[in-house]
Amino acid sequence: MNKRKPLDERRAEIVEAGLSVALREGVESVTVRRVAQEAGISLGTVHYCFDDKDAMLRAMGRSIAMRASEPVIAALEAGPDRRALAEATVDALLVGLKEHQEMRLLTFEFAVSGARTPVLREVAQAHLTQSIAMTREYLQRLADVAQVTWASDIDDLARMTALRIDGIELAWMVDQDDAAAREGFAVLARDVFADMRPELPAG
Structure with a gap:
């Protein structure tokens, strides 16, 4: 069973995933779906941590x-x-x-x-x-x-x-x-x- 991470830790993880995508594929490739995939988490988890892509x-x-x-x-x-x-x-x-x-x-x-x-x-x-x-x-x-x-x-x-x-x-x-x-x-x-x-x- 996966232990739920604190919100700040999860947000930091998502930011790192987003930066990895942006560095590798460009800013316009950064989508909620792509970042979730990069971080190995669900779309719902990203939406829970951030109101939207912006x-x-x-x-x-x-x-x-x-x-x-x-x-x-x-x-x-x-x-x-x-x-x-x-x-x-x-x-x-x-x-x-x-x-x-x-x-x-x-x-x-x-x-x-x-x-x-x-x-x-x-x-x-x-x-x-x-x-x-x-x-x-x-x-x-x-x-x-x-x-x-x-x-x-x-x-x-x-x-x-x-x-x-x-x-x-x-x-x-x-x-x-x-x-x-x-x-x-x-x-x-x-x-x-x-x-x-x-x-x-x-x-």
């Missing part, structure tokens, strides 16, 4: 974002020295990109599919919102560690930062140029850290 896809997007953000969150341990924080953040962004490149590529697939397919647009928008929200959370934690505030509105800063990260990552997906990506992240970090108040003394 909810499952949103959970997949959050899982991708959480994995990619782990090295950057760990970089906060370098604080409160701002120069050390900036250097650690740049390194972490590149490490996270390289370690999770296939997962990050999936987020771009979600975006393109959402732009092309009205059915997936809401899911793509949810992924974008998640990305910006997680960037905002990181910026707030960064400010707390560095004991600063932001000159700009944090919501505007989070959106700008998230979109610039996406652009740098997408370029790296194409050219695989580590040095160019690191320089891009370094320029972004310089701009973001320049928004901190009080300003860092010269020298």
Whole structure:
């Protein structure tokens, strides 16, 4: 007799199955039936864990974002020295990109599919919102560690930062140029850290 798994554990299992299908066959191949088959569970179990396919896809997007953000969150341990924080953040962004490149590529697939397919647009928008929200959370934690505030509105800063990260990552997906990506992240970090108040003394 199969022991019933806790809901959170079952949801995580379904998300992993969905990601496996998406990585192997593409985002548009992710259906409730296909994921159930991949996970070796019934359709009813998937529907019990997620209200619909969109909810499952949103959970997949959050899982991708959480994995990619782990090295950057760990970089906060370098604080409160701002120069050390900036250097650690740049390194972490590149490490996270390289370690999770296939997962990050999936987020771009979600975006393109959402732009092309009205059915997936809401899911793509949810992924974008998640990305910006997680960037905002990181910026707030960064400010707390560095004991600063932001000159700009944090919501505007989070959106700008998230979109610039996406652009740098997408370029790296194409050219695989580590040095160019690191320089891009370094320029972004310089701009973001320049928004901190009080300003860092010269020298």
